[in-house]
Amino acid sequence: MAVLATSRLDRASIQTTRPASYRPEIQGLRALAVLMVVVYHIWFDRVSGGVDVFLLVSSFLLTLTFIRKVEEGKKLDLGRYWLQLFKRLLPSVVVVLLATLIATYLFIPRSRWTEVFDQTWASLFYVQNWLLAERSVDYYAADDSVASPLQHFWSLSVQGQIFILWPLLFALCAVMAKAAQVRFRFVVTVIFGSIFVASLAYSIAQTYGNQSYAYFDTRTRLWEFALGTLLAVALPYVSAPRLVRIGAGWIALLAMMSGGFLLDVERQFPGYVALWPLLAAGTIMIAGQTGSTIGVDRLLSWKPLVGLGNYSYALYLWHWPILVIYLAFRQRAEAGPLSGVAIIGLSLVLAYLTTRFVENPVRHATHSARRYATAAVAISCLTVAIPLGGWQLALKVEADRLSAQTIAENPGARVLAGLVEPSSSYDAPVVPPAADINAEWASLPGRCGNPLITHDGGALTGHCSDNGIDPASSTRTVVVVGDSHAEQWLGVMRPLAAENNWTLVALLYGGCDFGIPAQDLKGGCPDFNRAALSYLADLQPDAVFTVVTSAHADTPRDTVVPGFALAADRLQKLGIEVIGVRDNPRFAFNMMTCLEQSGAEASDCGQDRRTTLVEQPPFEEILSVAPQTALIDATDLICSEVSCEPIVGNMHVYIDDNHLTETYVESMYPAFKDLYQEATGWADIRK
Numbered sequence: 001m002a003v004l005a006t007s008r009l010d011r012a013s014i015q016t017t018r019p020a021s022y023r024p025e026i027q028g029l030r031a032l033a034v035l036m037v038v039v040y041h042i043w044f045d046r047v048s049g050g051v052d053v054f055l056l057v058s059s060f061l062l063t064l065t066f067i068r069k070v071e072e073g074k075k076l077d078l079g080r081y082w083l084q085l086f087k088r089l090l091p092s093v094v095v096v097l098l099a100t101l102i103a104t105y106l107f108i109p110r111s112r113w114t115e116v117f118d119q120t121w122a123s124l125f126y127v128q129n130w131l132l133a134e135r136s137v138d139y140y141a142a143d144d145s146v147a148s149p150l151q152h153f154w155s156l157s158v159q160g161q162i163f164i165l166w167p168l169l170f171a172l173c174a175v176m177a178k179a180a181q182v183r184f185r186f187v188v189t190v191i192f193g194s195i196f197v198a199s200l201a202y203s204i205a206q207t208y209g210n211q212s213y214a215y216f217d218t219r220t221r222l223w224e225f226a227l228g229t230l231l232a233v234a235l236p237y238v239s240a241p242r243l244v245r246i247g248a249g250w251i252a253l254l255a256m257m258s259g260g261f262l263l264d265v266e267r268q269f270p271g272y273v274a275l276w277p278l279l280a281a282g283t284i285m286i287a288g289q290t291g292s293t294i295g296v297d298r299l300l301s302w303k304p305l306v307g308l309g310n311y312s313y314a315l316y317l318w319h320w321p322i323l324v325i326y327l328a329f330r331q332r333a334e335a336g337p338l339s340g341v342a343i344i345g346l347s348l349v350l351a352y353l354t355t356r357f358v359e360n361p362v363r364h365a366t367h368s369a370r371r372y373a374t375a376a377v378a379i380s381c382l383t384v385a386i387p388l389g390g391w392q393l394a395l396k397v398e399a400d401r402l403s404a405q406t407i408a409e410n411p412g413a414r415v416l417a418g419l420v421e422p423s424s425s426y427d428a429p430v431v432p433p434a435a436d437i438n439a440e441w442a443s444l445p446g447r448c449g450n451p452l453i454t455h456d457g458g459a460l461t462g463h464c465s466d467n468g469i470d471p472a473s474s475t476r477t478v479v480v481v482g483d484s485h486a487e488q489w490l491g492v493m494r495p496l497a498a499e500n501n502w503t504l505v506a507l508l509y510g511g512c513d514f515g516i517p518a519q520d521l522k523g524g525c526p527d528f529n530r531a532a533l534s535y536l537a538d539l540q541p542d543a544v545f546t547v548v549t550s551a552h553a554d555t556p557r558d559t560v561v562p563g564f565a566l567a568a569d570r571l572q573k574l575g576i577e578v579i580g581v582r583d584n585p586r587f588a589f590n591m592m593t594c595l596e597q598s599g600a601e602a603s604d605c606g607q608d609r610r611t612t613l614v615e616q617p618p619f620e621e622i623l624s625v626a627p628q629t630a631l632i633d634a635t636d637l638i639c640s641e642v643s644c645e646p647i648v649g650n651m652h653v654y655i656d657d658n659h660l661t662e663t664y665v666e667s668m669y670p671a672f673k674d675l676y677q678e679a680t681g682w683a684d685i686r687k
Contacts, residue, residue, distance in 0.1 A: 027309035028300030029284055030057055032257075034312040038319045038347065040260050042340040047269065048260040049277035051155050052224055056278050058159055059166070059228025060285065063188075066170040067232065070184050076174070078167050083373035085163055090380035092359050093156070096317045097123060097384050100149050101391075103321065107329040108149070109596035110434035115148055117392055123153035124384050126160035133216035147328070149321035158218050162225050169195075185233050192229045199223035200272070207271030220270050224278060231282050242290055249287035249296030256280035314351035314359065322347055331597065395435050402431050412651035412667025413637045419670055426650040432663045437592055437652065440661035442490035444468075444506050462509035462528045467497055474503040475684065477541040481507040481532055482514040484659060485547045485583055491665030492672045493545060499686050505541070507532055514546045515563025516570065533567060537574055543680070544571055548580030548631065549617055553588040553657065556614045565625035572628050579680060580622065582633040584660055585612040591646040591654035606645040613639075630679040637668045 033050040040048035069076055097120055104116045122128040132154050169191060177187040199222035206214035214220045240248070259276045289297050299305070308315075322343050323335065335343060362376065409428035411420035432440055448464035471477055480486055480493055487508050497504035509528040516533070517526035536544060548568075549558040568578040587607060594605035619631045638644065638653065638660070646653055653664050677685045 023289065024306045025289065025297040025300035026057060026060075026285060028302060028305040029281065030054065030312050031305050031307075031309035032300065033057075033281075034316050035308070036257060036260070037316070038344060041320065042323055042335050042343055043337075044260070045334060046260050049256070049263075049269070049274070052270065052274050052277045053256065053281045054155070055159065055162075055221060055224040056228040056231070056281050057285075059162070059225035060232045062163070062166055063170075063229040063232035066167065067185070067188070070170065070174050076167065076171055078171060080373075081167060082164065083377060086160075087373045087376045087380075088359065088363050089160070090377055091362050092314055092317060092354050093123070094380045094383050095354055095358055096321065097150070098387070100321045100325075101384075101388065103325045104149065107325050109328075109593060111437040111592040111596060112148075113395070113435045114438050116150065117388065119148050119150040119153070120384065120388055123150050123157070124381060126157040128157040129154040129161075129216040129218060130157070133213050136212040136216060147324050149324040149328075151324075152316070152320040154216050158216075158221050161218050162222075166225065166229075188233055189230065192226045192233075196223045196226035196230060199226060203274075204271040207268065211267060211269075211271075214271070215269060224270065224274065227278055227282065231285065235286065238286055240286075242292065245287040245290050246292050246295045248283050249290070252280040252283035252287070253296050253299075256284070311348070311351040311355050314354040315347055318350045318354070319343065319347040322350075395433070399433055399436050402429055402433055405429075405431065410651050410667075411649040412664050413648060413671065414667055415649035416637055416640060417668075417671035420649065422649070428650060430647055430650055430652055432652055432661055434592065434596065434652070437655055437661065440652075440655050440663060441484075441659075442488055442494070442662040442665065444490060444494065444504060448505060462507060462512075462532070464508075465506045467494060467502075467504040469497070469501065469503045471503045473501075475501050476543070477503040477505065477539070478543045478545055479505045479507055479536060479539070479541045480545045481536070482546040483508065483512045484510055486514065486545070488584075488660045488662070488665055489545070489547070489581060491660075491662045492669045492676075495666070495669050496673060496676065496685075500684070505539075507535065513550065513561040513564070514567060515561050516566040517563055529563070529567075533570065536571060536576065540574070541576060543577040543579055545579045545581070547583050548619075548622060548629075549583045551583040551586045551613060551658075553586045556611055558583055558613060558617060560618050560621050565622045565629075568622065568626035568629045572626055577630065577680070578626065578628070579630040579676070580632065582617045582619075582631075582635060584638055584658070585609075585635070585644050586658035587612075587654075588657070590657045592652070592656060595646050595652075602645060602647045606643045609639045609641065609643055612644050630681075632672075632675050632679045634668065634672060634675060637671055 030053075033048075033053040036048040037050040040046050040050070066076070068074075101116070101120065104113060108116060118131060119128060122131040128150070132151065170188070173187040173191055174184060176191075177184040180187070199219060203214065203220035203223060206217065206220050256277050259280070263273055263276060284296060284300070287296060289295075289301075292298065326335065326339065326343060327333070330339075365372075405428050407414065407420065409426060410431045411422075414420040415422045444465040444467050446466045446468035448466055478493070478497060480490060487506065490504075490506060493504060496502070509525065509532075512525035512528050514529060514532065517529050546564070548561055548564050550561055551558045564580070568580070571578050585607070589605075591605055595602065613635055617631075617633050619633075622629055622631065638648075640648075648664070649667065651664050651667060652661050655661055673685065676682075
């Protein structure tokens with residue numbers, strides 16, 4: 001996870017507009033928060049809660065700026081404000097994005113490039129948090145996205161969205177205050193107090209129900225900004241004895257710094273647990289300038305710490321990509337003591353250079369006209385967009401060229417099926433290209449036309465799609481149901497349905513094997529399976545196709561999916577045929593990462609078949625409960641008699657450690673069709 005740094009615009013407005021109100025301890029607080037984030041990331045691999053402190057501080061400073069403008073009767077001029085703001089923010093962002101793209105080309109495996117490209121666009125346009133929110137609950141997103149060198153831009157995106165929304169709300173408050181003839185601060189308190197309550201309630205509910213999405217959701221973070229606004233409004237009216245403020249300041253500082261260790265921050269934020277660092281930081285700000293030699297403000301006003309606050313934005317931008325790229329280059333899971341110090345040192349140097357030679361010249365430019373600011377923003381965006389777009393176009397041209405290669409050049413599973421003579425060497429490149437490997441998820445083009453109803457009348461959880469063939473004109477209706485391992489077989493089920501004019505429906509939920517769930521199980525997967533069984537009973541398809549066993553990376557013995565046999569028996573009693581396929585081998589390492597390691601050969605990543613899957617699948621266990629189940633073992637189309645390899649027939653077999661590429665599964669089709677007909681006995685399958 002990552003943390004964001006607050007815009008310099010608000011700090012500058014305090015310094016230049018009302019120098020007497022400048023509070024160096026807040027600048028020191030910001031520096032201390034970014035140091036917490038860096039240290040926690042590099043050595044402890046934990047979330048520090050620092051992101052929440054920055055959200056609070058950024059909102060506090062932003063609120064002071066607009067309260068001052070409204071109460072002094074100045075024009076808000078929101079367009080100018082936004083242009084000036086992003087004129088100051090974007091140049092440093094562009095430098096880091098360009099540097100990260102260069103490092104990606106040099107050090108990041110090609111299989112992860114697509115993810116970096118997507119996140120670069122999202123970071124540039126301040127929507128990174130929404131991209132990560134979707135992919136954090138997307139089972140099919142590659143695991144490597146967790147270690148993206150641009151993941152930390154999620155918090156900048158949240159802040160950028162607030163920097164657009166908050167001024168609009170302040171303008172609304174000003175209009176309402178004038179119309180109702182009440183104090184501006186009163187209206188601000190009502191509006192932002194309501195946002196605080198509503199967003200906190202929503203945040204608690206979402207964090208409990210879907211924490212991985214809630215962490216990146218702007219709506220679950222609104223209350224943190226609202227708290228900063230309320231603090232700025234109330235601060236002039238809050239007072240306490242000096243001794244109380246001294247003690248409270250130190251207690252709050254210790255609480256803020258220790259929260260990442262004492263709390264399960266990563267799994268419980270941003271719900272009510274986020275109040276811990278926010279209330280701690282708020283207490284420090286309320287304690288204010290005590291004038292005491294033992295006050296916490298004395299530490300936070302320490303000149304080196306305040307000076308570091310000037311570079312906190314750039315330090316935040318640099319530390320995460322440097323860490324991730326170092327780990328990728330050294331093929332390590334974490335940084336050591338010395339390498340961590342080196343990463344911090346390099347981050348500080350780059351933060352200083354970026355601030356001095358990029359951010360400050362733009363911020364202090366004498367030409368501040370709207371036209372100049374607009375041009376600066378546009379040029380900043382184009383500086384990233386042009387090379388990134390060109391790079392993506394070049395990869396697309398390469399992918400199109402590879403897709404035109406012949407079966408003889410890339411036979412894939414046809415080699416194992418004996419349909420094509422194997423070659424000792426292939427002149428053509430391996431397909432699919434590594435840069436496109438994370439797009440190798442099979443799918444169907446259409447959306448289900450039937451209403452999806454659960455057993456209790458609610459909306460069906462999961463994803464439903466079809467091949468667009470009208471059931472009224474099709475010869476059969478077949479439903480593929482289950483998780484991503486069922487989904488990957490769409491690579492053969494899709495052409496099989498097209499060739500035989502079947503309606504094919506895919507009913508999928510990531511990470512959820514298909515079976516009758518135990519009665520005491522709760523959550524998304526049991527709910528999905530109950531809903532799927534109800535849907536299938538209503539639809540009455542000719543057949544259901546699913547994966548019936550689970551392979552394991554640590555043992556060659558695969559096991560029957562819990563509850564599958566009972567589900568098959570129930571469907572068969574409804575007159576629905578059930579067709580099950582054995583799970584594909586799984587590994588303890590990522591096949592693509594292994595291939596892309598420096599000097600690695602395909603043979604170095606292959607595994608002895610006997611240590612991967614036992615010879616006989618546990619089909620007898622299924623047949624003892626549901627004897628009419630048609631069962632398929634396609635392992636011979638994935639592994640040779642000796643080994644399971646990452647490349648077969650000049651084709652990449654695996655996306656990661658356990659998912660097959662769509663391209664490879666499609667190459668199984670001629671042989672798989674025979675296996676399917678043999679298992680089902682369907683005489684009408686076209687040859």
